[in-house]
Amino acid sequence: MKMEFSAAQVAAMLGGKVEGDPEIKVWNVARIEEGAPGMLSFLANPKYIQYLYTTESSVVLVNENFVPTAPVKATMIRVPDAYEAFAQLLAVYQEYTNNKVGISSLAFISDDAEYGENCYVGEFAFIGNRVKLGKNVKIYPQVYVGDDAVIGDNTVVYPGVKLYAMTHIGQNCIVHSGAVLGADGFGFAPQADGTYKKIPQIGNVFVGDNVEIGANTTIDRSTMDSTKIHNGVKLDNLIQIAHNVELGENTAIAAQSGVAGSTHLGKNCIVAGQVGISGHLHIADRTTFGAQTGVMGGVNEPGKMLMGSPAYDYKTYLKDTVRQRNIPKLEQRIAELEKKLEILLSK
Amino acid sequence: MKMEFSAAQVAAMLGGKVEGDPEIKVWNVARIEEGAPGMLSFLANPKYIQYLYTTESSVVLVNENFVPTAPVKATMIRVPDAYEAFAQLLAVYQEYTNNKVGISSLAFISDDAEYGENCYVGEFAFIGNRVKLGKNVKIYPQVYVGDDAVIGDNTVVYPGVKLYAMTHIGQNCIVHSGAVLGADGFGFAPQADGTYKKIPQIGNVFVGDNVEIGANTTIDRSTMDSTKIHNGVKLDNLIQIAHNVELGENTAIAAQSGVAGSTHLGKNCIVAGQVGISGHLHIADRTTFGAQTGVMGGVNEPGKMLMGSPAYDYKTYLKDTVRQRNIPKLEQRIAELEKKLEILLSK
Amino acid sequence: MKMEFSAAQVAAMLGGKVEGDPEIKVWNVARIEEGAPGMLSFLANPKYIQYLYTTESSVVLVNENFVPTAPVKATMIRVPDAYEAFAQLLAVYQEYTNNKVGISSLAFISDDAEYGENCYVGEFAFIGNRVKLGKNVKIYPQVYVGDDAVIGDNTVVYPGVKLYAMTHIGQNCIVHSGAVLGADGFGFAPQADGTYKKIPQIGNVFVGDNVEIGANTTIDRSTMDSTKIHNGVKLDNLIQIAHNVELGENTAIAAQSGVAGSTHLGKNCIVAGQVGISGHLHIADRTTFGAQTGVMGGVNEPGKMLMGSPAYDYKTYLKDTVRQRNIPKLEQRIAELEKKLEILLSK
Numbered sequence A, B, C: 001m002k003m004e005f006s007a008a009q010v011a012a013m014l015g016g017k018v019e020g021d022p023e024i025k026v027w028n029v030a031r032i033e034e035g036a037p038g039m040l041s042f043l044a045n046p047k048y049i050q051y052l053y054t055t056e057s058s059v060v061l062v063n064e065n066f067v068p069t070a071p072v073k074a075t076m077i078r079v080p081d082a083y084e085a086f087a088q089l090l091a092v093y094q095e096y097t098n099n100k101v102g103i104s105s106l107a108f109i110s111d112d113a114e115y116g117e118n119c120y121v122g123e124f125a126f127i128g129n130r131v132k133l134g135k136n137v138k139i140y141p142q143v144y145v146g147d148d149a150v151i152g153d154n155t156v157v158y159p160g161v162k163l164y165a166m167t168h169i170g171q172n173c174i175v176h177s178g179a180v181l182g183a184d185g186f187g188f189a190p191q192a193d194g195t196y197k198k199i200p201q202i203g204n205v206f207v208g209d210n211v212e213i214g215a216n217t218t219i220d221r222s223t224m225d226s227t228k229i230h231n232g233v234k235l236d237n238l239i240q241i242a243h244n245v246e247l248g249e250n251t252a253i254a255a256q257s258g259v260a261g262s263t264h265l266g267k268n269c270i271v272a273g274q275v276g277i278s279g280h281l282h283i284a285d286r287t288t289f290g291a292q293t294g295v296m297g298g299v300n301e302p303g304k305m306l307m308g309s310p311a312y313d314y315k316t317y318l319k320d321t322v323r324q325r326n327i328p329k330l331e332q333r334i335a336e337l338e339k340k341l342e343i344l345l346s347k
Helices: A005-014 A046-052 A082-096 A314-324 A327-346 B008-012 B046-052 B084-095 B314-324 B326-347 C007-014 C045-052 C082-097 C316-325 C327-346
Strands: A017-019 A039-043 A059-063 A075-079 A180-183 A188-192 A196-198 A203-205 A216-219 A226-229 A306-307 B017-019 B038-044 B059-063 B077-081 B181-182 B188-191 B197-198 B204-209 B218-220 B226-229 B306-309 C017-019 C040-042 C061-062 C073-081 C180-183 C188-190 C196-198 C204-207 C216-218 C226-229 C306-307
Touching: A005 A017, A005 A059, A039 A046, A039 A082, A046 A327, A059 A082, A059 A314, A075 A082, A180 A203, A180 A306, A180 C316, A188 C007, A216 A226, A314 B326, A327 B326, A327 C316, A327 C327, B008 B017, B008 B059, B008 B077, B008 B084, B038 B046, B038 B084, B038 C204, B046 C327, B059 B084, B077 B084, B084 C196, B181 B204, B181 B314, B218 B226, B306 B314, B326 C327, C007 C017, C007 C073, C007 C082, C040 C045, C040 C082, C061 C082, C073 C082, C216 C226, C306 C316
Parallel strands: A039 A059, A059 A075, A180 A216, A203 A226, B038 B059, B059 B077, B181 B218, B204 B226, C040 C061, C061 C073, C180 C216, C204 C226
Antiparallel strands: A017 A075, A188 A196, B017 B077, B188 B197, C017 C073, C188 C196
């Protein structure tokens, strides 16, 4: 991404003031303690001030009232809030790297598919029948958008995502590579002879607005109706969301967790990594599950924090894990008691 | 999927009798309590009778002997078994949505590959050298079928599946998007200098008939011979099946579980979600593992149910999880005993 | 892979001596106890000698000093070390099956991308702007190589791998199908209204030399700088490596394990399957974690073996799991004590 900017250009973008060489060029960012020529860094945390005097970065953003106590080799740009300014730059930078527009002649787009202005459809992408893409939708190479799928404005779908037929995704969403939305739910009726008969899965996946879905995460279509991912949900990588599940607004789930069929999570829940949640449960709003928790029962009261397998109160769980390691001491105390009692009884 | 049917057409399909408007159209299905115009619902469970009188669905399947106790707005279709009839409709519907036929001019098919009648090969699919596809095989867009792979009649391979060279899949199978069959098993010989030397993995993956493989599930090729998935096995999403594993007939595994190298599972086993099974074990037929179980030893007796990590008897495990939370009470009882004994001894 | 060799050809390759029919043909390998005509087997372990006299394999490699005690139907090839010779053949065989060369006219390669001699770029692969591929790089069909990515000599990237922009992969690496490198790290700033604001992830993924990455494994790009996978690391399938993680040289991780953000693992660590490692930890060199371990704290001393959740000493953990099942016995002993003490006190 050899996109170079001079210190003066960066300062203009941020409304900052250059102190040093306004013509010096930067083309990427680095932590101040790991700087290199051509890098832009920032200094916000006083703990890192020492690095300002030794950094190899070409440009450093500093708070406007910062007073150095030694010579600074780097060019400084003074801004009201160095951290905020840096975050703003990162966002601009990321936006820039995602500014692809245009329909590749190497994509396949069905005749009856529709798309809004400023869309990108990359090479070897497949857009099925009656698909509707909003404005500014970015479909990267090798994505599959099945028949009758709908994707809202400004949503980005990274390379290789597979959206089965009838999947609905809202606005301002991000779906990362390898995610699969709409595969059949895992539903089979056991037969007398030990085989299984497939239960047709004819619902779909419905994703709201402002949702992010991580790489290789899978969300199954419902048996009927929709598996529902509400607005603002954030899903990390390699997560399993089974059929008929519903995830409430702004619920965030970390990598490798799974939610079994027909379970409903409330709003603003936080699920750490490698958590498993059984099927057909109702989990109240603002519930938090610690890492590797096994959730086998519903949670009625909002705002609870649980851990362990089966899950229970987080603090008690942590105490219990310590207690379980004290069992040898308990055994000793019991043996001691038995011995003393033996003596007493034998008197 | 705007495939509309009149109530009369649905009734004809099911051998049922229309009560209401035979011309009313339906184009999708919904639960009776969540009905809407254009939807078809069914009433089988007496618990849901109340919804029949209020549903917005256009058509409802009911048992032929059902007697309503209030006016019904929806058109009813009377059939011998409403649930069965509904399931039958779903199956037809799903079949219809999967009726693609024809070889896309945008697919790549090696000159020496063969395929039977009524095959579908979608856009950007790759079919390698000497591949053999049976009749009615559906290869969706962006699928990779490596050299010398064989796929049996009526098998459906969804978008983006990757089948390495020499993979064998039987008849009537379904492989969901993102599944990877035939990647190298994880085999390395530790060297004196701390590095690893790769052990070549030159076997393949052999999948029987009537197998379903979930999205983003991975099945590694064996070191030699085959990793074997027998007839009727059902695998959910994000499952790991390591090299040289064998899964017996009709064994079903839920999402995010993993089976390590060279382990053999018997027939009709049931493995819940996030279970881990160590390598080189033999698991008897009809073994059931509860969610998140860690299996570190073999299971000799068929039909057992295990849970916990390390795994042991399911019921005892559940009791033990409660007991472990009673340790504080045990501590109290011991302290009490110590106090009383102290008193006795000091007398 | 109908690549046939005569016994004489195999012997010439290995510097061995034929005993039997030098013209007999083999085209694949099999365990000696599962042999078949056309197969090549080996006999190294004396335990398997019995199978030599009954095997259906056409050719068997034996140690040069081996003396049969009964007639052998198969053609034997005598070599200094039968196991070594067999492994050598497997490596040649695997190399042969991976000898693809040439740029497909159905691939998309940006005008400013560069590639060395003997490269393979398969059908429907996408090579972005300014990408640099070394010599002998194999890019299989449907792979995505994002802008500014770099791939070193002799690296193999299997079908459907997705490398986001700026990903760097060293020499002699293998990346299996469905792996995703460089998706955004899972970073969000909670807002006052319960929603999350995305923290831009503008770093990249940096992979050293001799690294193998399993199918459907995900490695996220860092917030800044690089998520670093050092030389010789071996990753199995379905692993999650979060942003800003660093994996030291020759560290090996089994399937379905996850490492949370900003954690650094040392060199030559061994992580078994389904292990979860929390974020912001430092793990010393040569640490081993047992299967399903939950690592919630750092490890300072090198060479330790841990297990359990939360993780602690491996041997103690295994003893404790047994002890925890003895709680009912402890309860009994306490009850017994209470009864006896009761009697004493009532005297």
